[in-house]
Amino acid sequence: MSTGVPGLDEMLRGGLIAGRPYVVSGTSGSGKTTLSIQFLHDGVKRGERALMVAIDEPPVEIRENVRAMGWDVGKIRILDVHPAAKAFSKRVSLVEVAAQRSVGSLRDAGPSVKTEAMKAATPDVSVQSLQLMLKQELQETKYTRVVVDSLTSLKKLSESTGDTDEGIMSLLRFLSEARVTSLLITDLPDPTELQPEMFISRGEIRLHKRMISNRMDRFVSIEKLRGSAHDTLPRPMVITEKGIIVDPKKKISKASMRSLQAFNQ
Amino acid sequence: MLKEKVKTGVPGLDEMLEGGLIAGRSYIVSGTSGTGKTTLAMQFLLEGTRKGERVVYVALDEPPNEVKSDIEALGWDIGKVQVFDATPDVMNYDKTPVRDVSTERKVVYFKDVSGVIRQTSEKSPADMTINTLQEVLKQEMRSRTYSRIVIDSLTSLKYFYIRTSEQNTTLMSFFRTLSDLGVTALLTVQLPEISKPDVESHVSRGEIRLHKWFNGRGLVRGVTIEKYRGSSHDCRLRLLKITDHGIVIKQMTEDERPAVLKPEPEIEPMHPDTEADEPPPPPKQEETAPVPPQAPQPPPPVEEQPKPDASPQGGDGI
Numbered sequence: 001m002s003t004g005v006p007g008l009d010e011m012l013r014g015g016l017i018a019g020r021p022y023v024v025s026g027t028s029g030s031g032k033t034t035l036s037i038q039f040l041h042d043g044v045k046r047g048e049r050a051l052m053v054a055i056d057e058p059p060v061e062i063r064e065n066v067r068a069m070g071w072d073v074g075k076i077r078i079l080d081v082h083p084a085a086k087a088f089s090k091r092v093s094l095v096e097v098a099a100q101r102s103v104g105s106l107r108d109a110g111p112s113v114k115t116e117a118m119k120a121a122t123p124d125v126s127v128q129s130l131q132l133m134l135k136q137e138l139q140e141t142k143y144t145r146v147v148v149d150s151l152t153s154l155k156k157l158s159e160s161t162g163d164t165d166e167g168i169m170s171l172l173r174f175l176s177e178a179r180v181t182s183l184l185i186t187d188l189p190d191p192t193e194l195q196p197e198m199f200i201s202r203g204e205i206r207l208h209k210r211m212i213s214n215r216m217d218r219f220v221s222i223e224k225l226r227g228s229a230h231d232t233l234p235r236p237m238v239i240t241e242k243g244i245i246v247d248p249k250k251k252i253s254k255a256s257m258r259s260l261q262a263f264n265q
Numbered sequence: 266m267l268k269e270k271v272k273t274g275v276p277g278l279d280e281m282l283e284g285g286l287i288a289g290r291s292y293i294v295s296g297t298s299g300t301g302k303t304t305l306a307m308q309f310l311l312e313g314t315r316k317g318e319r320v321v322y323v324a325l326d327e328p329p330n331e332v333k334s335d336i337e338a339l340g341w342d343i344g345k346v347q348v349f350d351a352t353p354d355v356m357n358y359d360k361t362p363v364r365d366v367s368t369e370r371k372v373v374y375f376k377d378v379s380g381v382i383r384q385t386s387e388k389s390p391a392d393m394t395i396n397t398l399q400e401v402l403k404q405e406m407r408s409r410t411y412s413r414i415v416i417d418s419l420t421s422l423k424y425f426y427i428r429t430s431e432q433n434t435t436l437m438s439f440f441r442t443l444s445d446l447g448v449t450a451l452l453t454v455q456l457p458e459i460s461k462p463d464v465e466s467h468v469s470r471g472e473i474r475l476h477k478w479f480n481g482r483g484l485v486r487g488v489t490i491e492k493y494r495g496s497s498h499d500c501r502l503r504l505l506k507i508t509d510h511g512i513v514i515k516q517m518t519e520d521e522r523p524a525v526l527k528p529e530p531e532i533e534p535m536h537p538d539t540e541a542d543e544p545p546p547p548p549k550q551e552e553t554a555p556v557p558p559q560a561p562q563p564p565p566p567v568e569e570q571p572k573p574d575a576s577p578q579g580g581d582g583i
Contacts, residue, residue, distance in 0.1 A: 019382070020331065128358055165424060170356035176328070176382050177355060191458035196424050199298055199455045200326060224299035226327065227335035232484035261479055 001145075001181050004042025005035060007246030008205070011222055011231035016203065018144070020226075021172045021182045023151075023198060025189060026207030031218065031239055032185045033057070035207065036147040037066055037076070038243045039183055043145040044075040050145040051077045051137065053130065055153045056185075058082040070241050077141070079133060081125050081154075126158040127167030131174055138178050146175060150185040151197055165196045172200060202226045208234065212255045219252045221260075234260060270496075271413070271449045274312025275305060277514025278473070281490055281499040286471070289447045290495075291440050293419070293465050295454040296475030301486065301507055302453040305475070306415040307336055307343060308511045309451055314345040318412040321347040321372060321405070323398070325421035326453075328352045329378045332417075340509060344376030347411075351398055353425050354385040372405050395426040395435055399442050406446050414448045419465060420455040433464050440468045470494045475505065488514055 001018040002009050009015045016022060024032050033056075040050035054062055059078045130148075137143070148154065151168070158164045175182045188206075189198050198204065204223035209216060221234035234257070237246040251257075270285035279285045286292060294302045306322075313320040324332055329348045336343050349372045370393075405411070416422060427435045443450045454465055456474075466472060472491040477484055486505040490498045504515045 017334075128356075131356070132358065166353070166356065169353055169425060173353065173385070174355045177384050179381075189458075192461075194420065194455060194457045196421075199418075199420065202327070202331070204298070227331065227338055233479075257479075 002042055002046075003035075004038045004040075004045075005244050005246060007235065007237070007248045008035075008220065008244075010248040011220070011235060011246065012203075012225060013229050013231075016181055017227055018181045019176060019179045020202040021175055021184060021197075021200070023186055023201040023204040024183050024207070025186045025204060025223075027188055027209065030207035030209045031237070031244055032207055033062070033065070033149055034069070034239060035205075035244050036149060036183050036185060037062070037069075037071070040076045040145055040147055041071060048144045049077070049141050050075075051079060051141075051143045051147070053079045053081055053134075053146065053148045055081045055125070055148070055157070056150050068241075069243060071243070077143070079137065081130060081133070125154070127154060127164055127171055128158075130154065131167070131171050134171075134174065138180070143178075143180055146180045146182045148182065148184045150187070152185070152187045168197050169200060172197065203230075207237075208256070208260070210256050210259055212253060217253055217256045219256060220246055272312055273305075274308045274315070275512050275514060277503065278488070278512075281488070281503060281514065282493065283497050283499075286449055287495055288449050289444065290470040291443050291450040291452060291468075293454050293469040293472040294451050294475065295456050295465075295472055295491075297456050297458055297477070300475035300477050301505065301512060302455075302475060303332070303335075303417055304339070304507060305473075305512050306417055306451045306453055307332075307341070307346070310346050310413055310415055311341065311343065311511075313413040319347065319409055320413040321349060321411050321415075322375075323349045323351050323402075323414065323416045325351050325416065325425070326418050328382045329375070330380055330382050333375050333378050334380070339511075341511070344374060346375045347372050348375050348378060349401065349405075350383055351393060351422075352383075353393060357385075370401070372401075393426065395422065395439060398422075398426065399439065402442065402446065406448075411446075411448050414443070414446075414450045416450065416452040418455055419452040436464055437468055466492065471496075471498075476502070487517070 002015045003012070024035055026032050036052070040052055043050040052059075052062070057065075059080050059082075062078070134146075155164050155168065158167065172182070172184075184197060184201065186195075186197065189195055203225040206221045206223050207218070208221065209218050211217075217236070218238060219234045219236050222230040222232070231248060234252050235246050235248050236250050236252050237244055269288045270279075270282075271288045272279050272285045273282070294305055296302050303326075310320040310322055322329075322332070327335075329350050329352075332348070333343065350370055402414075422439075423432065423436070452465070452469070454463075469492075471493040474489050474491045476487040476489070478487075479485070486507070487502045488505045489502050490500060502517060504517045506513050506515065
């Protein structure tokens, strides 16, 4: 499956194997959301159905950022899971949560509008409720590409609701069984810890940015990719008004390479 | 009287192990992601099929259909290897009663594995636990004897099927079950990029650690034997290559040794103690069992030299 990012498919030796979960990691501002939108947009261009699960930024902001790129992203569907302003709630069943959050076209995204009752009753978002929402969504629409932006925030939001690791695994399994190719956006993983989504995902695309003597170096590396050969070196990338472009033939600067090796094993 | 040794099927590795693995024991294959653990474990199982043995792969990380397609992408035929799908189901958040999973999941040959992922049953959410896994293995072993087993990965087993509070005892009991069954077992362990020793290191009879690092030109892979109770072994870092015919272990030449790299002054140093390019091996004092008679203390595993232009070693694999 093509990623929609020129140069990245070459690094992946053809693209992503469909139907599997992948992680897109990097620090903030490294281009993860941009890459994910590009991935969804590529699907839509091919007549596929694509879904963005928006947790970090509300849909209207995503729409604005994407419009600034000059893309028409009307056909990308978006599930607004952005946490509402903290409100105390009475117990609401998960099915009701799923009914309240609705999927709209990215084009129609406006400020989140909720009735007073819904505002009062909105419980915290969790991995569990997301799985239920996606189940409903996928029953109606055969999405082939889904992005979760971001898994890190989802985990933080779910902290209070019990075993998040199991829930994350269940979510990934659910997406695989639904034959969805999913991109899960995460922050850079803590190198001293093992996070289940990191070792369960079938690949990790890591985005980097470094200030090297007053210049911003951006590059991408394939940290892992199961079932396929891949470029083992990091490659330079740029974010243009057309999106991200990777140069799979060029090497990154020596200074950037050294900064990687300082903490790579 | 030396115990019988089992050949791993990885050229060069048996030499490092002074003949192979001692039969009937459990060993860890550890490494960070992409170092080749599943590939090595599968090569070990294939060696068994070549000798006409019954071997089984217990899938915990990736579902069998994906393992099958990944390994077949290397050009290997694993049809004769048997597989047990122990991957966790999609959670059913309804509170319906669960059925015993051992009635639903069976050991099958890889050649009979379908091309698509197993669907979680809507009606009876199967609740796999470590006990059910042990029961399945015991049941299977009653009807046919497996000589080799791979658990891929022990890390997933810990994360998804063992409660943290009971971790140590449950793990030890699991290793005990394996040794009672008499199988030679390889269990893969995922390491974080900067790792610390964990309970598996104590309980296993040996650990084979896989490494990968950059040497400026490309990716290099290596292997060390971190521990091997009951046998002498090669303690040095050796080169590992993933070829069309599988993993091959070689001696390392001078210019292939990993280089020491220090961060540039204008870049904020990240982790000053990771100038070594592999995680430090677990300190030998932590072994609880009495140290068996072994070859004299080995030299330190890695000699670090500032050689940025080592020959490029490409390598791809699982």
